[in-house]
Amino acid sequence: ALWVCIILNPHCKLEEKSCWLQQLQKWNDLDVCPLEDGNYGHELPNITNALPQNASHRSDSLSRPRRTVFTRAIEGRELHWQDSHLQRIISSDVYIAPACQQEKHVPTACARVDALRSHGYPKEALRLTVAIINTLRLQQQRQLEIYKHQKKELLQRGTTTITNLEGWVGHPLDPIGCLFLTLTEACRLNDDGYLEHVPVAAGCPDSSESYLSLAMEVALMGMGQQRVMPEGLYAQDKVCRNEEQLLSRLQELQLDDELVQTLQKQCILLLEGGPFSGLGEVIHRESVPMHTFAKYLFSALLPHDPDLSYKLALRAMRLPVLENSTSAGDTSHPHHMVSVVPSRYPRWFTxxxxxxxxCELASTMLTAAK
Known part of the structure; x- marks a missing residue:
């Protein structure tokens, strides 16, 4: 993300950018250059006792393009700031169009926010952040409409192949963390670090909203995104750590009426989101589980909406990658829960x-029910 910010520097001249790119390419070509996801494929020890990978899986792994920690910065060489739509977004509070016309890839759009913040443009970063959230809202509404037309068929099948191959939580560019920090920084009006509700600048669709409520909303959207578990120990561990980091930031927010309303609204949308939400009724077999996220939601919602909190937590209790594979395990022990999935590639190291x-989610619910 650091090098992406350097490449996306709005002040960077073409000659300077070219020099940086040459240097990055030189580092990128070194054999010892760290990989982006830390996944060295066949070099990883088989620590899960899973069955050996077959030849086709090994060849697939080896044929994948090598992505280093500098790859995204090099890919960003074509990005610029001259787009008229982008300029209208970052230069005016009145221009409220979503950012999707300019940038369809959410992490890349968030990298622009990070670059603006890093190079001394906090107001512009905030405007672009609001535009990105408007885009995510539109996307969420479209996905709800799609699911309404597919709901009957998906519920009958009980499975889906719909998924996001690139999750926002644990992503190398940390898109959700970037948006959350940008919004909460705008709410720190004093040196004591206390977060206050600051109304979203005039011209936005809902003038009653605050940057703090947007911060909560985008964090919930990001963590509730249905996405496939990435490959490799490093990438999987990063998903867990990034989720815990985002949750610790959320827990710093004092839940007043406005934030509780945001929480309730987003939880309902996540429950109704079908295969596009990690808390939807039908999700991809290899989806990242929602237990840690749901534990926070349950505790936060319980004093305000017990029915919704239990509905959400019970939905999140599933672990499809194991539930759907028990038949492939030891059928002589029907209650035996395998701790690995022999046919799974990549392996779930976490x-x-x-x-x-x-277990913690179940324990939290049981304790609250006493």
Whole structure:
């Protein structure tokens, strides 16, 4: 993300950018250059006792393009700031069009926000952040409409192939964390670090909103995104750590009426989101589980909406990658829950952690029900 910010510097001249890119390419070509996801494929030890990978999987792994920690910065060489739509967004509070016309890839749009913040343009970063959130809202509404037309068929099948291959939580560019920090920084009016509700600048669709409520909304959207578990121990561990980091930031927010309303609204949307939401009725078999996220939602919602909190937490208790594979395990022991999935590629290195989070969620619900 650091190098992406450097490449996206609005002040960077073409000659300077060219020099940086040459240097990045030189580093990128080194054999010892760290990989972006830390996944060295066949070099990883088989620590989960899963069955050996077959030849086709090994060849697929080896044929994938090599992505280093500098790859995204190099890919960003074509990005610029001259787009008229982008300029209208960052130069005016009145221009409220979503950012999707300019940037369809959410992490890249968020990298622009990060670059603006890093190079001394906090107001412009804030305007672009609001535009990105408007885009995410539109996307969420469109996905709800799509699901309404597919709901009957999906519920009958009980499975879906719809998924996001690139999750926002644990992403190298940390898009959700970037948006959250940009919004909460605008709410720190004093040196004491206390967060206050600051109304979103005039011209936005809902003038009653605050940057603080937007921060909560985008964090919930990001963590509730249905996405496939990435490959490799490093990438999977990063998903867990990034989720915990975002949750710790959310827990710093004092839940007043406005934030509770935002929480309730987004939780309902996540429950109704179908395969596009990690809390939808039907999700992809290899989706990242929602246990840790749901534990926070349950505790936050319980004093305000017990029915919604239990509905959400019970929905999140599932672990499809195990539930759908038990038939492939030891059928002579029907209650035996396998701790690995032999046919799974890539392997779930963090499965033990995920199962412990599932237990914690169950324990939290049982304790609250006493």
């Amino acid at each position: 499965l033990g952690h995920l199962e412990s989070q599932q």
